[in-house]
Every structure is written in C-alpha cells, then in structure tokens.
Amino acid sequence: MAADTGHGTTIAFTGFTEANPSLTVTPNTIALGEMVREKLKTSTLATTLFHTYLPGDLVEPPEIEVTYFFDTLEDELPFSSAADTFALIHDPVPGTLTITLPEQDETGNPPTFAGTGFLVQSGLPELATDTLMVATFRFAFDGETGPAWTADAIA
Amino acid sequence: MILADLTTHLLSFTDITNKIGNRVYINRAPAKKATPYIILGTVSGDTPYSLQGEIGVTQSLLQVTVWERDPNGPFKANEVAELVRDKVSGWRGNWDQTFVSDCSLQGEPFDLTDPPDDKSDDWWHGVQMDFKVTHRRSIPALS
Numbered sequence: 001m002a003a004d005t006g007h008g009t010t011i012a013f014t015g016f017t018e019a020n021p022s023l024t025v026t027p028n029t030i031a032l033g034e035m036v037r038e039k040l041k042t043s044t045l046a047t048t049l050f051h052t053y054l055p056g057d058l059v060e061p062p063e064i065e066v067t068y069f070f071d072t073l074e075d076e077l078p079f080s081s082a083a084d085t086f087a088l089i090h091d092p093v094p095g096t097l098t099i100t101l102p103e104q105d106e107t108g109n110p111p112t113f114a115g116t117g118f119l120v121q122s123g124l125p126e127l128a129t130d131t132l133m134v135a136t137f138r139f140a141f142d143g144e145t146g147p148a149w150t151a152d153a154i155a
Numbered sequence: 156m157i158l159a160d161l162t163t164h165l166l167s168f169t170d171i172t173n174k175i176g177n178r179v180y181i182n183r184a185p186a187k188k189a190t191p192y193i194i195l196g197t198v199s200g201d202t203p204y205s206l207q208g209e210i211g212v213t214q215s216l217l218q219v220t221v222w223e224r225d226p227n228g229p230f231k232a233n234e235v236a237e238l239v240r241d242k243v244s245g246w247r248g249n250w251d252q253t254f255v256s257d258c259s260l261q262g263e264p265f266d267l268t269d270p271p272d273d274k275s276d277d278w279w280h281g282v283q284m285d286f287k288v289t290h291r292r293s294i295p296a297l298s
Contacts, residue, residue, distance in 0.1 A: 009206045026205040069203065069210050130259050130287055132203060132212065 006030065008102035011066065015116075016088065016095035025068040025077065028134060030099060032113060033062030061141035063120065064097065070125040070133035078137040079122035089122040089137070097139050101152075109153035115146025157215050157290055158195045160250040164242070165193065171238050174231065184222070191223040191231045193239065198285060212256070213292045219243075220267070220283045229266060229280030236264055236282035243286060250290075257289040 011027055038056030078088045098114040123136035141147045162179045165171055178184070178192035200215040219239055223232035246258040267281030 007204070007206055007208075026207050026210070028203075028205050030206065069205060069212075130257060130289070132214075132289070 002104055004102060004104065006102070010100045012098045012100070013088070014096045014098070016091050016093055025066075025071070025074065025135075028067045028069055031065040032099070033064055035062050036060040061115070061117070061143045061147060063141070064099070064139040065136065066139070067134050067136050070135040072133075077122075077135075078119055079124065079135075088119040091118070094118045094142050094144065096145070097141075104152050105154055107154070111152040112150045114148055114150075115141045116144045117141040157217065157250070157253060157288060158197060160253040161195055161217065161219075161243070161288075163251040165239065168238070168242055171235065171242065174235050174238070190225070191221055191235050193235065194220045194222065196220075208297070209292075209294050211291060211294045212289060214287060214289045216261070217286045217288055218283060219286065220281050222279060222281045224271075224277045224279050226276040226278060229282055232280050232282045236284060240264070240284065254291045255288055256291075257287075259287050261285040261287055 006029075009027065009030055011030065037059045039053040040056055041051055042054050043051040080088075094116050095118070096114060096116050098112055101111045101113070103110040117140050119137055120140045121136070121138035123138075125133035125135045127133060158181045162181070165179055166177055175191055175193060176189075178188060178190075179195065180188075180192060181195050184192055184194060196218045198216040198218045200213060202213045203210055219236075221232040221236045221239065223229055223235075225231065240260060243258050244260045246255055248255065262285065264282050264284045267279075267283055269279035269281070271277050271279070
C-alpha cells in the first residue's frame with residue numbers, strides 16, 4: 001500500500017448521443033464528490049441529551065467536479081453548441097463516465113471509478129489579465145449503474 | 156529562455172539602444188561597463204500542471220533593473236526604465252521566438268541606491284520593476 005497523488009488521472013465518456021465522445025479537455029483537477037445518506041430524526045419530546053437518528057434507506061450518489069485549462073483551439077467542449085455532437089450539457093441521454101486513477105505499479109490494471117449519469121453544469125472561464133483561463137463542469141451520477149469502484153490490481 | 160527573448164525584444168527598439176547601446180545583461184553586468192545598463196533576472200514563477208503534466212504555458216516573475224552611475228540622480232535610469240515599461244507592460248505577442256500571452260507590471264517601479272565603489276561622488280542609482288509574464292514553453296517529452 002502506498003499513498004499517491006492524483007497525477008495521471010484521466011476521464012472518459014461513453015454511451016452518450018455521440019457513441020464515444022472524445023472529451024479533449026485535460027483535467028486540471030477532479031473532485032470525486034461525496035456520497036450522502038440521509039439521517040432520519042427519531043428523537044421525541046422524551047429524548048434526552050442528543051437527538052437520535054435512523055439511517056435513510058438510500059444514498060445520494062456523488063457529483064464529479066472537473067476543472068480544466070480552457071483551450072480556445074478546441075471545438076469539442078462540454079458547453080459546445082446544441083448542434084454539436086459533443087454538446088454534453090445539452091445531451092439529455094445519460095451515458096457512462098469513467099475516471100481512471102493512476103496505477104501503483106503501472107502494469108495496465110488501473111483503479112477506476114465509473115457509473116452512469118449526465119452533465120449538470122458547465123462553467124465558462126473567467127477572463128482576466130494575469131490569470132489562466134480555467135473552465136469547469138459537473139457530472140452527476142444518476143444511480144442507475146454505479147458509481148462503482150474498482151481497485152488497482154497489482155500484478 | 157525567456158530572459159534571452161526579452162533581451163532580444165528590448166534591443167529591437169532604437170529608442171532603447173540609443174540610450175544604452177546593447178548593454179542588457181542577465182543576472183549581473185560585467186565589470187567597468189558604461190551606464191546606464193539593464194539587468195534582467197528571474198525572481199520566481201509558477202508552472203501550471205494538468206493531471207497529465209505541464210500544459211505548455213508558464214508564468215515567470217521577471218525583474219528588470221536599470222542602473223546608472225551618476226552624482227546627480229537616477230535621471231537616465233528613469234528614462235530607460237520608462238522606455239522598458241513602454242515596450243513590455245501589457246504586451247501580447249512574440250518576444251523573439253517565444254509567444255507571450257500577457258506581461259503585467261507588478262506594483263510600481265521603485266528606486267535603488269548604492270554608494271560609490273570608488274572615492275568619487277558617483278552614486279549608483281537603480282530603477283527596478285517586476286513583471287509577471289505568461290508565456291509558452293515546450294512540454295517535456297519525458298522520453
């Protein structure tokens with residue numbers, strides 16, 4: 001077991017309206033988000049000291065937040081026009097997002113985090129002197145398939 | 156190298172070379188050189204990374220110092236510093252072979268003084284400016 005950085009992580013989309021869209025952005029950062037289970041309060045007027053809770057039945061799937069350096073040469077971007085085949089933010093059809101994390105031993109069996117969902121936000125860059133243009137998008141897992149974690153397979 | 160590119164850029168303007176000849180140096184000036192002259196240096200910088208490595212753009216904090224040896228004050232140094240500011244502050248375009256996206260003066264030019272290095276009254280007067288320069292740089296091949 002070894003601690004590691006996120007350097008080398010890639011992101012891929014499949015199964016959207018365009019069968020295998022080639023997301024041409026190279027992520028700057030990827031935040032994998034959080035899974036949240038609702039807490040159901042069960043305390044009553046007779047409860048003392050602390051509120052009491054039951055776990056909710058279902059878990060809220062995470063939303064992936066990605067930042068990337070904006071490249072004005074690229075035409076296939078998450079916020080491309082609705083007519084573009086890679087207009088992810090306009091695409092109502094869920095597809096699969098696969099995050100491939102760096103391997104510990106580089107043997108070709110990297111860890112992945114994948115599931116179905118859709119884009120819910122595409123942030124455009126701030127334009128300012130002295131500042132590199134950074135854009136964002138947010139992908140929400142829909143809970144239909146995954147998100148599932150596959151561990152690094154050490155050969 | 157961005158300092159060599161800036162040197163070429165500055166020496167391409169006759170109003171600068173009329174005042175300093177070709178006396179633009181990197182990090183330090185040779186001894187006994189006539190003044191005024193310009194010293195260029197890199198103070199710090201920032202290399203942005205994506206998750207795949209360098210992105211081919213870097214930000215350098217460059218320091219430009221104009222030195223003059225004169226008993227009366229930094230008058231020529233101020234003139235040359237103003238010419239430098241006029242040629243680079245807000246620049247977007249090539250410096251020699253390097254594309255510069257952005258060059259911005261950080262704060263204001265400020266004065267430096269050093270006592271004479273002989274028994275004369277010729278004090279050293281300097282005007283120093285820091286510029287943040289965003290420019291292209293090759294991405295390492297890693298092979």
